[in-house]
Amino acid sequence: MLIALLSLCAFSTLLVVYYRLYLHPLAKYPGPVFARLTDWYNVYHCFKGDRHIDFVRLHNRYGKIVRYGPNRLSINSVGALRPIYSATANTKKANFYEAMQFYMDIPSTHCTVEKEQHARKRRILSQAFSDKMLQAYQPLFLKTLTKYLGRYEKNAGEDSWSGAYDMNHEFSLFVFDAMGGFCFGKPFGALDDPKKADIVPPTFEGFQGLNVVGHMHGIALLHLDSLQPRLKKAIEDYKKYSAELAHECIARSSDQKESACVFDVLLEGYRQKGTDAPSIKELESESSLLVLAGSDSTANSLSNVIFNLLNNPHTLERLQAELRTKFTNLDQICIGPALGDCEYLNACIDESMRVTPVIGGLTQRATLAGGIEIDGEHVPAKTDVGVPHHAIFRNEEYFADPWTYEPMRWMVSENSKEAIRTARAAFWPLGMGLTECIGKKWALIEIKLTIARMVYKYDLKLVVPDNEKDLTPIERLHRREEEATDRFTVGSKGPNVRFRLAK
Numbered sequence: 001m002l003i004a005l006l007s008l009c010a011f012s013t014l015l016v017v018y019y020r021l022y023l024h025p026l027a028k029y030p031g032p033v034f035a036r037l038t039d040w041y042n043v044y045h046c047f048k049g050d051r052h053i054d055f056v057r058l059h060n061r062y063g064k065i066v067r068y069g070p071n072r073l074s075i076n077s078v079g080a081l082r083p084i085y086s087a088t089a090n091t092k093k094a095n096f097y098e099a100m101q102f103y104m105d106i107p108s109t110h111c112t113v114e115k116e117q118h119a120r121k122r123r124i125l126s127q128a129f130s131d132k133m134l135q136a137y138q139p140l141f142l143k144t145l146t147k148y149l150g151r152y153e154k155n156a157g158e159d160s161w162s163g164a165y166d167m168n169h170e171f172s173l174f175v176f177d178a179m180g181g182f183c184f185g186k187p188f189g190a191l192d193d194p195k196k197a198d199i200v201p202p203t204f205e206g207f208q209g210l211n212v213v214g215h216m217h218g219i220a221l222l223h224l225d226s227l228q229p230r231l232k233k234a235i236e237d238y239k240k241y242s243a244e245l246a247h248e249c250i251a252r253s254s255d256q257k258e259s260a261c262v263f264d265v266l267l268e269g270y271r272q273k274g275t276d277a278p279s280i281k282e283l284e285s286e287s288s289l290l291v292l293a294g295s296d297s298t299a300n301s302l303s304n305v306i307f308n309l310l311n312n313p314h315t316l317e318r319l320q321a322e323l324r325t326k327f328t329n330l331d332q333i334c335i336g337p338a339l340g341d342c343e344y345l346n347a348c349i350d351e352s353m354r355v356t357p358v359i360g361g362l363t364q365r366a367t368l369a370g371g372i373e374i375d376g377e378h379v380p381a382k383t384d385v386g387v388p389h390h391a392i393f394r395n396e397e398y399f400a401d402p403w404t405y406e407p408m409r410w411m412v413s414e415n416s417k418e419a420i421r422t423a424r425a426a427f428w429p430l431g432m433g434l435t436e437c438i439g440k441k442w443a444l445i446e447i448k449l450t451i452a453r454m455v456y457k458y459d460l461k462l463v464v465p466d467n468e469k470d471l472t473p474i475e476r477l478h479r480r481e482e483e484a485t486d487r488f489t490v491g492s493k494g495p496n497v498r499f500r501l502a503k
């Protein structure tokens with residue numbers, strides 16, 4: 001009996017193997033054999049946290065279209081962006097996003113897969129991101145930024161350099177506080193007491209766990225995630241924390257708030273109880289989204305800009321010259337035409353988001369009935385498809401010398417219109433279409449104000465570890481990328497930086 005059972009299992013496994021390798025609708029696409037057979041390939045790389053570099057490796061080896069899971073295609077082509085992500089694309093968010101259902105009572109805007117439900121949630125949330133609201137958030141943001149930049153005055157004089165600071169850690173504390181003000185009307189207090197940000201690191205580990213479960217729901221269904229109690233607990237703690245934030249914000253009277261905030265807009269809908277009104281569970285869920293969506297991505301983007309500028313000192317010099325010529329004091333640097341006109345600043349930020357993207361693997365979409373056409377290829381329905389940021393942003397077809405940090409590639413005064421048009425078409429660091437980053441404008445404002453004020457106020461010096469002294473800037477960039485962890489967003493370490501007050 002046992003032998004018969006084992007034989008049956010072996011036979012069924014062989015059938016599945018044969019089907020996936022030779023008969024499956026995606027069988028013609030290349031990819032690692034292990035990945036074409038099973039999603040354990042993805043689970044392994046999510047655990048390892050190296051998907052950001054794995055997609056680059058896969059495309060270098062297998063070309064434009066790679067089958068990276070039995071039913072998954074990664075496409076490194078500008079021709080794939082619109083068919084997969086545009087507002088009219090015949091796709092929806094893949095069931096990867098439903099992983100949250102195992103841990104949260106109700107999905108947030110980001111995790112809602114059905115298009116109509118997603119549109120309803122997004123409609124409510126987007127009211128908090130109008131230009132008028134962004135202006136209203138600025139004073140508290142600038143107050144937090146001034147306090148943050150004051151940290152480096154302590155031991156930095158005009159002639160003396162401060163001690164070394166790990167900028168990833170520093171920006172995490174700052175952005176966590178800025179996010180508290182922006183989303184909930186009150187900074188979280190991490191700049192005064194770093195313990196207040198203790199929830200953040202385990203939460204990101206929890207997110208790495210969600211990345212795993214997203215690729216294989218069976219792991220949660222069979223409670224295999226209990227084998228990683230730390231990850232599971234991190235998600236539970238985070239859920240509790242964000243629900244508390246929502247309830248605190250509901251209970252807080254307006255005079256206890258320092259500023260208008262995103263959550264006010266959600267609360268107004270909740271209190272008015274209109275047709276679109278969010279429920280209390282939705283408020284808790286959106287609260288969990290807000291804390292995370294804007295903090296890790298923004299903190300890592302900031303530390304990447306500083307890394308790229310200091311790793312290529314001529315770019316830092318040119319940026320300092322632009323800012324110190326245009327502005328005569330720090331307070332002039334705020335939202336407005338003067339900041340918008342800083343061509344080199346804008347180029348430095350775009351170029352950093354290109355050469356060191358913070359979205360790791362790829363954002364997955366599922367093709368709907370009828371499938372989609374990409375560059376003349378028919379991709380059948382119910383296929384998971386996506387374009388990996390790290391691979392397309394280093395694709396030589398769209399970016400000359402792709403591993404070089406070269407802000408001038410984005411400047412009309414320095415590059416041909418044709419080259420800029422080609423690069424722009426392949427550049428989408430904040431997503432696109434109906435699911436494009438809702439905080440896009442605010443994220444760019446935060447990054448611009450922070451970098452501009454920091455570079456205006458201080459001279460900055462990179463602390464290069466002994467074992468990196470002989471590396472070229474490109475080799476250092478590769479090293480940074482190898483040491484980073486992809487947990488949906490890519491978390492890097494450092495750089496370590498010294499500060500000196502500018503003369």
Ligand code: HEM
Pocket residue numbers: 109110111122289290293294295297298301358359363429430431434435436437438439440442443444
């Ligand atoms: C540089 C910083 C940021 C980057 C690179 C970034 C990038 C992205 C990307 C690529 C997406 C689409 C994700 C997907 O399709 O799965 C997204 C979605 C989202 N982002 Fe951001 N983001 C940043 C900052 C922010 C900020 C400051 C907020 C504000 C709180 C925010 C809120 C959101 C929300 C709510 C969504 C979900 C939108 C939806 O599903 O409709 N992000 N972001």
